[in-house]
Amino acid sequence: MIAIADDLxxxxxxxxxxxxxxxxxxxxxxxxxxxxxxxxxxxxxxDPLELATPSAFRRNPKLVWDWYAERRAQLAxxxxxxxxxxxxxxxASVPRFLLATQNVDGLHARAGSRRLVELHGxxxxxxxxxxxxxxxxxxxxxxxxxxxxxxxxxxxRPDVVWFEESLPAQALCAAEAAARACDLLIVAGTSGEVYxxxxxxxxxxxxxxxxxxxxxxxxxxxxxxxxxxxxxSGEALPALVRAAWGEDAMAGQPSCAESSxxxxxxxx
Ligand code: OAD
Numbered sequence: 001m002i003a004i005a006d007d008l009x010x011x012x013x014x015x016x017x018x019x020x021x022x023x024x025x026x027x028x029x030x031x032x033x034x035x036x037x038x039x040x041x042x043x044x045x046x047d048p049l050e051l052a053t054p055s056a057f058r059r060n061p062k063l064v065w066d067w068y069a070e071r072r073a074q075l076a077x078x079x080x081x082x083x084x085x086x087x088x089x090x091x092a093s094v095p096r097f098l099l100a101t102q103n104v105d106g107l108h109a110r111a112g113s114r115r116l117v118e119l120h121g122x123x124x125x126x127x128x129x130x131x132x133x134x135x136x137x138x139x140x141x142x143x144x145x146x147x148x149x150x151x152x153x154x155x156x157r158p159d160v161v162w163f164e165e166s167l168p169a170q171a172l173c174a175a176e177a178a179a180r181a182c183d184l185l186i187v188a189g190t191s192g193e194v195y196x197x198x199x200x201x202x203x204x205x206x207x208x209x210x211x212x213x214x215x216x217x218x219x220x221x222x223x224x225x226x227x228x229x230x231x232x233s234g235e236a237l238p239a240l241v242r243a244a245w246g247e248d249a250m251a252g253q254p255s256c257a258e259s260s261x262x263x264x265x266x267x268x
Contacts, residue, residue, distance in 0.1 A: 025189025084111035086237035
């Protein structure tokens, strides 16, 4: 049983504008690996410089393509967890809302989040590596190189943001505007190590918002937080929703056990 402070529950219930910044930790209970957790994090086991930069793709396009193709296939088998559902429930319960996620797994949308910007893209999408405007719906994944763009013949690549690349401008602008305008910013499941997303709590705090961190571990963002729930988000966020809107507010939502049943460790 997670105790939620009365004034935090009240702040959520009475907020006119709630913003959420989410990171890989929110999907951890769906069986998706985070990036920086020791031992289990993707970047503890794979070198991001070999897999998640434009130069890595130029050097070895097939290696990068295959790594993302495998993650895409794994992510297709996982389900949103109660943390994702709680965020969708908050959206449905407050007048204004924006979720800015760093996650590329699409689980927030599958849980029902609609006012959502994907700061780092979405792994389910594929696009031309030369022209980002050329998104591709279907492709043939055979042979010893990535499939090619029908317009220009360049390789296709996952529609995610790599290190050294800019974030989608519209998504970032919307996230920054929300951070500056919200009454309450919930920062869930992110290490706060990757900018510009990690600057959002700073903007919110400077503009007078209440900042809540939901993360079992402290992060560089913790110093800016007014409240911290040091629990997994799949437990803390539903508890927060119930504290704000009553015990029935999360009724009918799947449990953590149900959401990890399909994906399990297969997605790691
Ligand atoms: P990280 O892997 O850096 O951080 C995950 C955070 O989630 C850590 O602070 C954990 O303590 C926390 N965490 C773990 N389990 C949790 C749980 N059940 N509930 C809540 N929190 C939990 O992931 P991000 O901060 O999302 O970028 O990483 C940011 C970006 O770095 C990613 O979007 C990715 C990566 O390189 C790109 O791919 C461009």
